[in-house]
Amino acid sequence: MYGYAGSILKVNLGTGKISKEPLKEDLVKGFIGGFGVSAKILYDNLAPMTNPYSPENIVIFSTGPAQGTLIPGSGRGLFVSKSPLTNRVFNSNVGGYIAAELKYAGYDFLIITGKASSPVYIAIDGDNVEIKDASKLWGRTTYETQTLIKEELGDKRFQVACIGPGGENLVKYSAIIHNFHAAGRGGIASVLGSKNLKAFAVRGDKSVEVPDMEAMLTFYKEITEKCTKHPTLPGYGTTVALGTINKIGCLGTRNWQTEVFEGAANIDGYTTIPKYRIRDIACTGCPMGCGKIQEISEGRYAGASAKGPEYETLYSLGSLVGVDDFGALVSAARLCDEYGLDTISTGVSIAWAMECYEKGLLTKEETDGIDLKFGNGDALNEVIKRIAYKNGYLGNLLARGVKEASETVGCGSQYFAMHFKGLELAGHSPRGVKAWTLGYSVGWRGGSHHDGRAHDIEYPKPFEERALKFEDKPEIVYKTVHRVMIEESLITCRFFGGYYGSLEPNENHLKILSLTTGFNMTLEELWKTARRIRTLIRCLEVRDGFSRKEDVNAPPPRMLNEPIPEGPSKGAYAKPSEFKFMINKLYDLMGWERETGKPKKETLKELGLSDITI
Amino acid sequence: MTAVTLEYTLKFRNITGKDSEKIALGDNATIKQLLEHLKRNYGDDFEKEFTNPSGDQIAGTPLILLNGQALKLPENLNTHVEDGDIITFTYAIAGG
Numbered sequence: 209m210y211g212y213a214g215s216i217l218k219v220n221l222g223t224g225k226i227s228k229e230p231l232k233e234d235l236v237k238g239f240i241g242g243f244g245v246s247a248k249i250l251y252d253n254l255a256p257m258t259n260p261y262s263p264e265n266i267v268i269f270s271t272g273p274a275q276g277t278l279i280p281g282s283g284r285g286l287f288v289s290k291s292p293l294t295n296r297v298f299n300s301n302v303g304g305y306i307a308a309e310l311k312y313a314g315y316d317f318l319i320i321t322g323k324a325s326s327p328v329y330i331a332i333d334g335d336n337v338e339i340k341d342a343s344k345l346w347g348r349t350t351y352e353t354q355t356l357i358k359e360e361l362g363d364k365r366f367q368v369a370c371i372g373p374g375g376e377n378l379v380k381y382s383a384i385i386h387n388f389h390a391a392g393r394g395g396i397a398s399v400l401g402s403k404n405l406k407a408f409a410v411r412g413d414k415s416v417e418v419p420d421m422e423a424m425l426t427f428y429k430e431i432t433e434k435c436t437k438h439p440t441l442p443g444y445g446t447t448v449a450l451g452t453i454n455k456i457g458c459l460g461t462r463n464w465q466t467e468v469f470e471g472a473a474n475i476d477g478y479t480t481i482p483k484y485r486i487r488d489i490a491c492t493g494c495p496m497g498c499g500k501i502q503e504i505s506e507g508r509y510a511g512a513s514a515k516g517p518e519y520e521t522l523y524s525l526g527s528l529v530g531v532d533d534f535g536a537l538v539s540a541a542r543l544c545d546e547y548g549l550d551t552i553s554t555g556v557s558i559a560w561a562m563e564c565y566e567k568g569l570l571t572k573e574e575t576d577g578i579d580l581k582f583g584n585g586d587a588l589n590e591v592i593k594r595i596a597y598k599n600g601y602l603g604n605l606l607a608r609g610v611k612e613a614s615e616t617v618g619c620g621s622q623y624f625a626m627h628f629k630g631l632e633l634a635g636h637s638p639r640g641v642k643a644w645t646l647g648y649s650v651g652w653r654g655g656s657h658h659d660g661r662a663h664d665i666e667y668p669k670p671f672e673e674r675a676l677k678f679e680d681k682p683e684i685v686y687k688t689v690h691r692v693m694i695e696e697s698l699i700t701c702r703f704f705g706g707y708y709g710s711l712e713p714n715e716n717h718l719k720i721l722s723l724t725t726g727f728n729m730t731l732e733e734l735w736k737t738a739r740r741i742r743t744l745i746r747c748l749e750v751r752d753g754f755s756r757k758e759d760v761n762a763p764p765p766r767m768l769n770e771p772i773p774e775g776p777s778k779g780a781y782a783k784p785s786e787f788k789f790m791i792n793k794l795y796d797l798m799g800w801e802r803e804t805g806k807p808k809k810e811t812l813k814e815l816g817l818s819d820i821t822i
Numbered sequence: 823m824t825a826v827t828l829e830y831t832l833k834f835r836n837i838t839g840k841d842s843e844k845i846a847l848g849d850n851a852t853i854k855q856l857l858e859h860l861k862r863n864y865g866d867d868f869e870k871e872f873t874n875p876s877g878d879q880i881a882g883t884p885l886i887l888l889n890g891q892a893l894k895l896p897e898n899l900n901t902h903v904e905d906g907d908i909i910t911f912t913y914a915i916a917g918g
Contacts (some may be wrong), residue, residue, distance in 0.1 A: 278840025415890045439833050440883075448832065449915035456890050478831055519915075668883065668914040670898070671891045 447477020471532025
C-alpha cells in the first residue's frame, strides 16, 4: 500500500514476545491511520474499565499516511493509551523526527503491552527489535537518557522517545520527551513508567512509497511557498500568541481569577524572541520551523534555556501562576522537559495550590515551607522538582493532578480546580471563547485545546460573536472536531490549518490522502470517516462509564458562575441555559442521544459500526 | 480632534518602523479613514496586509483590535474611533 510502511510492531514487555503483523487495507480504508486506527485497535483489544496502570493497558505509538513523506507539517506522531488523569482513551501528539523514523524502520504502529519485571528500553533497528536493560538509565533525566541510549547503540541517528523521573514516579501528568519535543498531555509517560519502560529508540533506512512523486513535489513547493511567508510562525513560533490573547482579554491569569495579565509584555515572544532566541528547530521536513530555542542571558537565571517556551507554557508557567520573570519561566519549562512533566498540567496544578495558599486552604507547613504566592518564580521552580520526585506533602499532592488534589484538600477548593474531566485546562478561555465551553466539555480528553479546536476561527471574531453568541457554536464545534479527527488520523500539524483548512474536513485533506495513499475518497466519504472515528471514540468513552453526565458536569464551577471580571472580554461566560442548549444541539448533530449522550443505533449503523453494543 | 494611540506588532512594526504612535484624527473619524491615513503615511505595504482574496479571517491573518475588541472587516470599516482609543494592528493567533 502506498503511504504506509505496511506493518504493525507488537512488543509484550511481560512475556518479552516481539511480533509483527501486516497492516490490513480494510482497517486503513475505514480509519485512515493515526488516532483512527489506534482507536479501533483499542476498541478491539482493550477491555472496558481497564486500570491505566495495569499491565493490560495498551500504549500505541502511531503514525499516519503523511509521516515519512514530503507533506508539509507531517513531522508529528501520536501516543494513544488510556490516561491515568482522566481514565479515558487519550491521544498525545508529539513533533520531532521519531514518527517518520518508525515508518523508515518499516512500521506504522508500535503497540506496547504488559509490564517488564525491571527497567527496559526497546531498540528498533529496522527489522531487528530488542528489549534491552535500562537499569542504568532509570532515574536519569530525559535529555541524559536520549544521549546515553544513542551512545549505547553506537549511532546518533537513532530517534529516542523516553520518560524522565516524572514518568518513573507515576506523576499523573508526566510527559514523554523526544528530542526537544513533548507528548505532554494525559500522563501516558506514567503508563510507560508503570510498565518499567524507560524509552524506545528507532532507526530505519526504508522508504515510504507514494503514488505520484511529481504531484507530491508540486504540492510541497506550493505549500512551502505559502507557509514560509506566514506572519508569525516561522519567526516567532507560538510565542506571540500570548500578547494577542491578552489584548483581547482571554489570557488565564492567576488561576483564571482574571483574564488580563499585567506582566504579559515581559514574557510575550514579541519582547523575548529578539533578545533571547538562539536557534530555530523544525520537525521532519517542515519548511516552517516554528520551534524557537531561547536562552536567558542575564540575571539569576542566566544560562537557562528551553524550546519555546510555547504559548501553552507561557500561559501555564507564566500568567496562570502570575510569573512575569521570563528567566524563572524558562528555567521552569526546562525542568519540566528534563523531568518529563506536562507544562500545562504542572502549571495549572501549581496555580491551584497558589490560590489555596493565598486563601489559607494550604498552610506553609503543608507547602513544606514554600511561600507559594502568585508571582513567586523561585517557588515555581522548587515545586516542579518536588512534583517530579513526589517529595513532601506538596509534591505528593500535586503529582496526582488538580482534580484529585482538590478532592483531597476539599474546603471548596474544587470550585477553582481548573480541569475538564480531570485534564488540566489549556490556555484558551472557555469564557472568552464560548465555543470552548462546549469543545472542552464534549471533548474525549476534556481540558485539551485540540479536542474542539474552534479557536483558530473564533479568536479573530468580534467580541459579540466570539464570547456572547452561542447559537452557532454547536455547528462550529461539530465541524472543527471532525477536522481534528482527520488531522489526527492523517497526522498533520495543527499549525498548517491556515493552508489545509481551520474549520472542517475539506478538499485539502482529500488531496493529502490521495497524494500519500492513492485513495480516492469523496468529500462525503471523508466526512463519514471522520464521524466514524469520533463516534468510535465516543463508544470507548461510554464503555468506560462516561456519557452525558460527565459532559454536563465537565466545566470547572468558576467558568459557569463567574463572568470575566475585567478587560476587553469583561462579562463573558456561558450561562447554564446556553451551555445546555449547546450540548443538546451538538448531540443532535453528532447523532447521539440527548438523554444519555450515547451514539444512536442508527448512527452506528450509518457509520458501519453496528457490531458495537454499548 | 480625536487623539488615538496606534500599536504595531510583528510585520506592522517592520512596515511602520515603530512599536506605537499617537496621532490626531478629525472629529467622527472612522476606521476606514484611519486606514487611509496609514496608507498615505506608510504606503501600499500596509494596505496589502489586509488584502485577502478569500475574504476569510483565518489564523495568521491581520487583525485590528479597537480597545482589545476585534473588528470585522469590511463590516466595521465605518466604526467611529473616540478620543483615547487604542488601536492595535496584529495578527490572529496561530498555534498554541
